[in-house]
Amino acid sequence: MKNTRLIVKGGVISPGELREIVNMSLAQGLKAISFGSRQDIIFPENFVPAEVEKAGKHHFVLPDTNSGNNIV
Numbered sequence: 203m204k205n206t207r208l209i210v211k212g213g214v215i216s217p218g219e220l221r222e223i224v225n226m227s228l229a230q231g232l233k234a235i236s237f238g239s240r241q242d243i244i245f246p247e248n249f250v251p252a253e254v255e256k257a258g259k260h261h262f263v264l265p266d267t268n269s270g271n272n273i274v
Contacts, residue, residue, distance in 0.1 A: 204247040209261040213241035223260070226251070 208223065215223075223243060227235050236244040242263075251262040 206245040206247070206249045206251065207238065207263040208243040208245070209263060210241045210243060211261070219260075 223235070227245065227249070230249060232246065232249065238244050251260070
């Protein structure tokens, strides 16, 4: 997998959290993000998550890494 994924805990995201994610995407020049069928948001392969302090509450899965199940 070459896309970066953001795991959405329980499949629920607040409007404020979604806005943070959109702002991160816009800051990197992305025009679109995709919503996956497994409670995740999918970014294109050139996406780099923000600094740790900004991305700390978000669980990003980088390309070619494994993640645990998204079960709450």
